[in-house]
Amino acid sequence: MKLPDRARFDTICIHAGQTPDPSTGAIITPIYQTSTYVQDALGVHKGYEYARTQNPTRSAFEANIAAMENGKAGFGFASGMAATSAVMTLLKSGDHVVVTDNTYGGTYRLFEQVLRRYQLDFTYADTSQLGEIERALRPTTKLLFLETPTNPMLRLTDLESACMIAHAHGIPVVVDNTFASPYVQRPIDFGADLVVHSTTKFLNGHSDSVGGVVVATRDDHIEWLRFVQNAQGAIIGPMDAWLVLRGTKTLPIRMERHNANAQALAEFLASHPKVTAVHYPGLPSHPQHALAKAQMRGFGGLIAFEMGSLERARIVLNNLQLMALAESLGGVETLISHPASMTHASVPPERRRQIGIGDDMIRVSVGIENLDDLREDLEQALERV
DSSP states (O other): OOOTTOOOHHHHHTTOOOOOOTTTSSSSSSOOSSBBBOOTTOOOOOOOTTTOOOOOOHHHHHHHHHTTTTOEEEEEEEHHHHHHHHHHHTTTTTTTEEEEETTTHHHHHHHIGGGGGGGGGGEEETTTHHHHHHHHOOOTTEEEESSSSSSSOOOOHHHHHHHHHHHTTTEEEEEOOTTTTHOOOOOGGGTTTEEEEEETTTOSSSOOOOOOEEOOOSSSHHHHHHHHHHHHBBOOOOHHHHHHHHTTTTTTHHHHHHHHHHHHHHHHTTOOTTOOEEEOOSSSSSSTHHHHHOSSSSOOSSSEOOOOSHHHHHHHHHSSSEEEOOOOSSSOOOEEETTTTTTTTOHHHHHHTTTTOOOEEEEEOOOOOOOOHHHHHHHHHHTTT
16 A cells, blocks of 8 residues: 555545554554564664654654645654644743734743743734734744634634745744644645644544644754654653544544534524624634635634623533533534633633633534534523523
């Protein structure tokens, strides 16, 4: 079995990085649950010495996602935050980073409460406004860290234009592509140098694995990330890598359903008299709807909507029957959450207000259940308001 040189995305998801097991012919990459490898003689081995450094299951996982993102190499980590942490080791004390202001709460916590202690500096800008990127740059800026669509406001950054701005100043660009998945959006195609994912989300797709990945394009980044992955040791384990490989095989058909269900639910919510605002790139009312159509394939599986008050949001959240009140996203089941007290609880209240995350906001990770069942569940909860 050989992957065609110009294989399409759906085929890449199923086959890239994976070949039948040479010892048995098993079509699925085995879970190499081992800590070390026996050497044939001193200094003679089969390419594997110690499992922190190399693992065949992890290697297949890394090659699979790198191919999906059109990158040169992938590096698997124990979580999305571990992947982001590895990227930040490209920087040195005194370096400055421009960050999408509405970034994930865990990313904000890492940058503000951990990395500032090591004399890294961060400026948070509304990267949906290209002029804001330009204004935030400094002579010490060494990285542009983008998240698009953002969590949970679903604002978009024009990736091609943002990369052109950064590269004109010699600044690499990293994109957290977790919310979109490589099915919906491939940042490297628009000029990004690095892509980060929490593989816990859409790539795994089944809410049974925690992991992260960095996909790189530049040889100097690849060399350093390979060193850091081994030196720091925050690797994804073989079982989690295998679970993600299982998930990526169905990513295209899952994302088609996520996209379709989310579009329909966003339209339903936008027409509901008890909902005060809906944030979803697939709605013509979204301020960057045209960009979404140009930059994305479908509009993703995440919706945010506002209820006008915390109490009204609480009534909805506490009365859902099918949708599960839980953090995380990207699974086959629909998850609903309250960003202010869950995903963005580590962000100070005044900052949440600045970027539009009110106490009345609800975020939905739309699953692949029957659409009518999802709509009816939302409808009966809204009726209680």
